[in-house]
Amino acid sequence: MADLLAKAKGGEANSAPWWEFSFPSLDALNKACASFPQSRDVTKGVEEVFLAIKDALRIVLDPLTQPLSWMLEFILSVVQVAPWWLMLPVILLIVYLASKSLRLVGFVAICLGFLAFIDHYDHAMQTLSIIFVCAFLCVFFGVPIGIAMSRSDNLQRIIIPILDMLQTLPPFVYLIPLIFLFSVTEPKLYGIAIILYAIVPVIRLTDLGIRLVDEDVIEAADSFGMTERQKLFGVQIPLALPNIMAGVNQTIMMSLAMVVIASLVSAPGLGVLVLRGIRNLELGVGLVSGLGIVLLAIILDRVTKAALDRINASQKSQ
Amino acid sequence: MSENIKISIRGLYKIFGVDPLCALEHVRSGAGKTELLDKHQHVLGLQNINVDMREGEITVIMGLSGSGKSTLIRHLNRLIEPTAGSVKVDGDNVLDYDELALRGLRREKMSMVFQKFALLPHRTVTENAATTLAVRGLSERESTPEARKWLDRVGLNGYGEHYPRQLSGGMQQRVGIARALTSNSPIMLMDEAFSALDPLIRTDMQDLLLELQRELHKTIVFITHDLDEALKLADHLVILKDGLIVQNDEPQQILLNPKDPYIEDFVSDINRARVLRVRSIMKPINGDKTSDVHGEVNLNDTLESVIEKSNGDVSHSYIVTRDNVPVGIVDMSTLVKALVPRVSAEKAARKF
Ligand SMILES: Nc1ncnc2c1ncn2[C@@H]1O[C@H](COP(=O)(O)OP(=O)(O)OP(=O)(O)O)[C@@H](O)[C@H]1O
């Protein structure tokens, strides 16, 4: 090894001062001895491994994730077909049911009205419907995973590092393996990316919420002879609901962030306009659609927070 | 009061730590709480507990913080598993129960009241009181009237639709008691049920409990660290210290004959005239020496009321009656002696 190193820097040693020898990286070692692989071979190797398992992976993942494509296609076609005078009242009704606040309903009506007025209605609806489907699936899978985690310390030890990784990976990085696995025209490509990115908080906070349920109340539940099931549905989940809802709020906000990025891989919606603004240097288009995204973010945040506050108010003990 | 033993605890040990069975050997061969903790890193929760609790009585378990009261009461419904020993309820060893039988025990036979109330914040008062029936699978229609009945009984008429957070601490604990009563279980476990309440409310709750008990005759296990409360409620008093029972007797007897300096300390500050009763200090009647008495007192009168009757004259003596039949005699000089706790009497003697 020492010989090799000496040889590796040997070439330049005459001209360069001694402190400028290069780090013994693969490329440097390869220069000294051709039997070392080059860095480019490593990336190539990773690529080859990935391509080799890609087909097998696809055979498993394709059918599993197909329903996601169907759901996204379905909802996108629904919002396209449904007339605005039907969609807007439905959305406002949902807002009212979640928040029980007429002021908020008015605010949402103004925001959506404004977006429709500047002809961003279709794009906004596409963004909202993708978020709706993805956030729903995040909750659908995330809450049970969180519950399972709260009941088993081992499972928690396994899942937490995965969640950490999902949370720290830059959103773009998700897209790379997915692009190879699925064709870019399939909605599930961005669906999966959004779900992977946004599911983390709801899992974490469900787990946390259930673990934080007052020990005394759990003990009381045990002392009355509750079964595990009665305890879970009658005590733990209701008492963890504020935390779970806080997780849902974050999940929805992260879905919104990701759906914009996912327009790189053909997710429709306001993100497409932002992308057009960047690509074609159409400053106005980019800024206005950016404003639209901000409005959607405010709406989603306010509505979920209002729902959360309502739950919090009904839960405050003592 | 029947003499039936409802709960019988024998040779109960509880050791907290990684290898309790190994630590148990050390305890059996004489290691104390501090030694076990220092040398073997195990916490001695309870050691060699033997108690009988009689049906229809209030058994009070008293001790300072950390003496193992909560640990003991949680063994009765097996919220905590013992390291060794047996706990028999109606003759059945609870520790042999499988999960199903244990759930049955917790649902039908024992109900618990907690220091921090432990109500479900998202349910109304009525729903909370009905939980003990709801867990058995009773429908809301069946359980609600029962819950209402007991809520009325503890003085919460009209609060059924409130949420726990809308009630004061005392009222929340009334809900806790109603919840336990709704289950109609013969045994009630109360872990420092009144300790979180302020003194006036606390007295109210004690009176409520005694009033309910006169009517219902449950077997109540009540935990407290307050001697006044213990003496007021107890038919039978168990004093714990460092996981060990130091004395286990009728409260009057403990007060008159404390077995241990620890208990003497405890009882020395008590207003004995208010707690001690005539029956504990009277002499049985002998012959017909009933001529020079100044009146009659009841077996269960407190010494305070006798002093009041005598107007402070220490030469008086009284006939003691039970159901208007004379059973004994008490003279004021014995009574006054009984008022002085043994420790302070000794201290006084040493002084002069
Ligand atoms: N899970 C546990 N692990 C280790 N030690 C414990 C555990 N539970 C209780 N102990 C110990 O057992 C002893 C008795 O505790 P316990 O809670 O029964 O006391 P207590 O008499 O109820 O006190 P308090 O009046 O403060 O409620 C204490 O020394 C405590 O540290």
Ligand SMILES: [Mg+2]
């Ligand atoms: Mg305790």
